[in-house]
Amino acid sequence: MTIENVERNTTGAEQTATARWIDHWEPEDAGFWHRTGKRVAWRNLWLSVLAEHLGFNVWTLMSIVVVSLDDVGYTFTVGQTFWLLILPNLVGAALRIPYTFAIPRFGGRGWTTTSASLLLVPCAMLAGAVTAEGTPYWFFLLTAAIMGVGGGNFSSSMTNISFFFPEHRKGLALGINAAGGNIGVAVSQLLVPFAIHLGTGVNLSYAALMWMPVIVVSSACSWFFMNSLTAAKPDNTSYREALTSKHTPVMALLYVGTFGSFIGFSFAFPSLIGIAFSDFSRFAGIAFIGALIGSVARPIGGWLSDRLGGARITLWNFVGLALGTVGVLLGVRADNFALFFGSFVLLFVFTGIGNGSTYRMIPLIFRTETSARVARTGEDMDAAQKAAKRQAGAVVGVVGSVGAFGGVVINLAFKFSLQAGGTLIPALLAILVLFLACVLVTWWFYVRSTFAIERAPNLSYARI
Template sequence: MSTQTTHPMQSRTKRWIDDWRPEDQDFWEGGGRQVARRNLVWSIFAEHVGFSVWLIWSVSSAFLLSQGFEFTPQQLFLLVALPNLVGSLLRLPYTFAVPLFGGRNWTVVSAGLLLVPTLLFAYAVQRPETPYWVFCVIAATAGFGGGNFASSMANINFFYPADKKGAALGLNAAGGNAGVALIQLLLPVVVGGAGIFGLVQASGSGIHLERAAWFYAGLALLATLAAWLRMDNLTSAVSSPREQLGVLRNRQTWVMSFLYIGTFGSFIGYSAAMPLLIKLNFWVPDPAPLGTGIFFAYYAFLGAGIGSLTRPLGGWLADRVGGAKVTLGAFVAMVVFTLAVIAVLQRVTPNPTADPAIATSNSALFPWFLGFFLCIFAATGIGNGSTYKMIPSIWRTQAQRATPDGTPERVAALTRATRQSSAALGVIGAVGAMGGFLIPLAFSAPWVEDPVSATKGAFAVFTAYYVLCAGVTWAAYLRRPHPARAHALAGAEI
């Protein structure tokens, strides 16, 4: 643990820090920065593994048929959606666990819990007689990985000063989000389904999905050990559940939750659904082994990869020009590029009979579909980073406006605002992640005759939602407030 002469980090044990003052410049430069950075690095790693396990079904579901399982497209989309539902519900208790048990302690527990979905996955995929409902239960346990995000973000929020939260939270989130891209890239390689950049690894023994489970179980153990040895708990991060639940009464919590459904909900939902979207609309299995059209395994990781890379950019931009302005720009871009995707889908031919000729004709449109879809992913990443910058800024601004400058009341209010904004990060993250459950269900749409029509209808609904989000962002945070509402939050400060 780092210490210094003028501003010691007092500790009651070697993994609890009692004196933590990141807003004090001397304290920060005298050792605080190094401690915060170390915790950020290992938080990113643990969250990265969590996200990977969370999205393990997004790619593996597309391989289940080749393993001998007979599931319908609607059943596969449900397997993709269930981890997102459970992950979103777990984000609230995971957030509250940080002040109750300590950020380092809970990272150890949450990383260890990832062994449950990975080991169960390894067991089930080797047995074609496994009932579908068992797969649903196992897929639901993958939601443990989704809960990790909330506790990780809440923990890192305590470590950094206000002017560096945007970049730190952006990096932390991007490291986790990158887990989505990497598992979608590496899982086909690990299980023997495909190589990287089109180099197919045809194995005579077929596809072995259990290999991916064993691989990520090992990484979960490594993340658990790293958190135990290298991370810290902060005494100042401790608060009561009652104080944390107080954020539910704050209108800003629900406004930001609404916006985060549009940004992160879209990112995680599209990431989960992208492999199946490509497979159902642009590929048919004949002739084996590669089929005809676009093989999803070569492209599924690109969307999540782009969204992960642009998330820290969104936080960086928000630190400099204001989170509300960046968020509004992200939603405008999402509207434009979603309309472009719909325009491409208007020319795609439904392929209910798995006709190779139709798949070939659709393949010519795939570069346009992929290009516009990746632009949506880029916008969601920027929006994710900017919205998470806005959250601590909102609570800090409220504390500053409620107390006189330079008083003990101001200091206490800012400390309380940090705790409340960390709780808000969890609540908003939980609500926003619901988009990851709803989007795959919208694409499956069993009441629609063909996959293309279901996909077009879903994108039309999403476009309308993004327009509404853009309007809410402008009205709540960028519109000049009426003098009678001087206490309202100004966009320039957010």
């Protein structure tokens, strides 16, 4: 069934589930794109954004609730608190790879519906945990772990949307998709504190219950209005080549530096304010500003990359992250909250831009490598580029997973730094080293154009 057939059949009644698979999809064909492709692609994008946004809402819930657990009679140590922050991150990161490969197996429509529906489980668990008296710590840990299903949504959503858009629109589309999800962190940090204080006292169950009706609506919309593309079906060769490419671990490291920092900082920022600057703990209520600005900056990173090149934007972005980390360090050492808070917000800006620019690099890397191989071997260009898109889709999932593990590492660094010396400085120094390493790696593989270029060629010629 062609997309033209699909669109004709959608007038009036909705299609059946089987008709929601689209066999013919050519977004690089300008006529096809303007005739029917653009409308279908944007519809799927906005529904994907809603489901992914809710995933981030739920994924970060524990990082907000944990600040108020003491108010309802649950007192945990710093170590116990950080494990409640780390577990959602850890599980979410682990789920990103299987979630990526669920798109080829079940289709974007089917898997988006399923993954959105699963968010009801941790919401119900959290509501039960904070409502019942004497809930044991292990159940809070289990609830935090199950919240990780929200983190997996990102990779499946990004993989799915990457197939819908032409190359010259992909940076913006992926940036919007990712930002729409990432901004769920800020929305939760903004709305949940208001919700839990409705009425008298602190009602932590509202933090979970407020999302459940929206999750049901999102799941229904995904089922009735989204599509699945047969172009996203895997072939084992292209996926194997993607996972063995030298660029996959390189991009994974860069994404640890951008998204790993974003999600790690987002989970920890409200708690760090209270721990490092207890006199300013009231400012934890506006910690959402960091995640909000970082989320809004993400599509800007994609947009800039479409025009100036993702590698160059990524390089200078890591320079900015290093400078921002120095600002946070100086703020902690001088006990200057304004410098600490302002520098942290700057870090969020650069993590957002970097998230957009690194993801924009992935499809271009595989398209460039494929074009070079076709020139050498003479194989069919159209078939090779379709395989390259599948490779890029697989790498998006792997890179997203490793990047989320970066958030785990950052929170562990904060945990051990605070437990060992009662200060954030060792953790911040380690993060600074990470950013400087990312500057070097980006330059060596994608920007370096003269130094040792004959002995160690790279992709700088393609302006990745």
